[in-house]
Amino acid sequence: MGTFQEATAVVPRGGAAGLHEFDATLDEQWAVGTKLHGGYLLAVLGRAAAQVTGAGHPHLTAVSGSFVQAPEPGPAVIAVEVLRAGRGSTQLRARLAQGNRSCAEALLTQGLLNHDDAWWSGLEPVQLPDEQECFRSPAEAPGAGFRVPLMDVVETRLDPGHLGFAVGKPAGKGEIAGWQRLANGDDWDPLSLLVALDPVPPVSYDLGIQGWAPTVQLSAYLRRLPAPGPVRVQMRANDVGGDRMDEVAYAWDSKDRLVAQATQLAAVRVPERR
């Protein structure tokens, strides 16, 4: 089982002027069912962007992705274009393609993150039971109908208070929260946090909505470098309607600092109106 670093590796190839191209090999391990995880795909794009910006702006600080068509595990080509190289940050756009098919597109901002505390925060870290009292999500959940290989590489322990869906009694609060670690013991970094920000299962499970909730667009902001140890991730929905659900996620490190946040719009099929 490879590391996250290996699963997101990119190799430069020759490209047209101004366009930086890279080869990647998408790893089936970072998947839910047979679908590669959206945060993982954005991380591959971020890895390529970081090779373009280099040491001056080494960290992804913001990314907005549009998920166009699910790629297959295996070879993919990343194309990166610098939009503007500024003093404090570099803005880029990137595409992940297989053959002639665009699979994901992203707008990225690279900069320099540090470990500093917030100057001001209006957000309290989510309160969770101790890590060992939370429920480790299995790769093979009874009755799920498909494997979640991601759960073998991301140790996800959910707050039991949000687990009612597993016994047919969803809490109905539109919230999922839990602890996450990389299963091989590696520490989190800004790119792997993109995976943490879109946890499994989606918040829709807590609302009694079954099935997959594919992301249409997702935006993540990486705020500071995470301290070693697990992160706590809280994800909430605000509004479900018109076959769409928004989800907001926050990740705090072991020192209680907000390290990353995300918003996404996902497609859902809601049951008949309650």
Next chain:
Amino acid sequence: MGTFQEATAVVPRGGAAGLHEFDATLDEQWAVGTKLHGGYLLAVLGRAAAQVTGAGHPHLTAVSGSFVQAPEPGPAVIAVEVLRAGRGSTQLRARLAQGNRSCAEALLTQGLLNHDDAWWSGLEPVQLPDEQECFRSPAEAPGAGFRVPLMDVVETRLDPGHLGFAVGKPAGKGEIAGWQRLANGDDWDPLSLLVALDPVPPVSYDLGIQGWAPTVQLSAYLRRLPAPGPVRVQMRANDVGGDRMDEVAYAWDSKDRLVAQATQLAAVRVPERR
């Protein structure tokens, strides 16, 4: 003074195969100081995207924009590329350029919105004093040092509870909220709501941070068609640090339905640590 419709008009021009190009004339009225408003720029891109998708997917449902370099009022060229035309939605990307200079880039999703209530909501509309008891933001604020032409076309009435900054006593809650109407009496639509979602002043004023807070990236989701009448917009910051601030905005229509929401990462210069 032109309408929003006129200020965001686009005219098709010939383009390379697969690329749809449009001419636009950016209107200095939709500006803060001399900087054109980011939501206005995204609306121009959305107008072009809607011409490409046509009647099947007439409404912008999601947009993520990266603000690369502030454009000047006057002529600009919009290039739109269809990424995927699906049954329920069309995904596109778009660029706003002046000469060889990219000013703004966006990933967009077009679909079909309606007036339906939410199937589920976890969000209460912001509570505000009556519209007439809120404070209309002037285009020429005493001591601001620059004009805000936008305030002549968007009637913005702020909750007096968030106005401490104007007398040197910011509330420090990281929140700004108020009523908004288009000043000429036009109703809101999904594109003009992009302007409403990034109100003036930024939330940083409520935290005692002076000056302009330029948007780095902004993502907006349009959730349903707004009812006639004003919208109430609430904007909050979650975390300020590392010269960055995130802002989350929600807009409710006169029937208390969430019609649009946005998240942005903005650049700020914070004073010495308190």
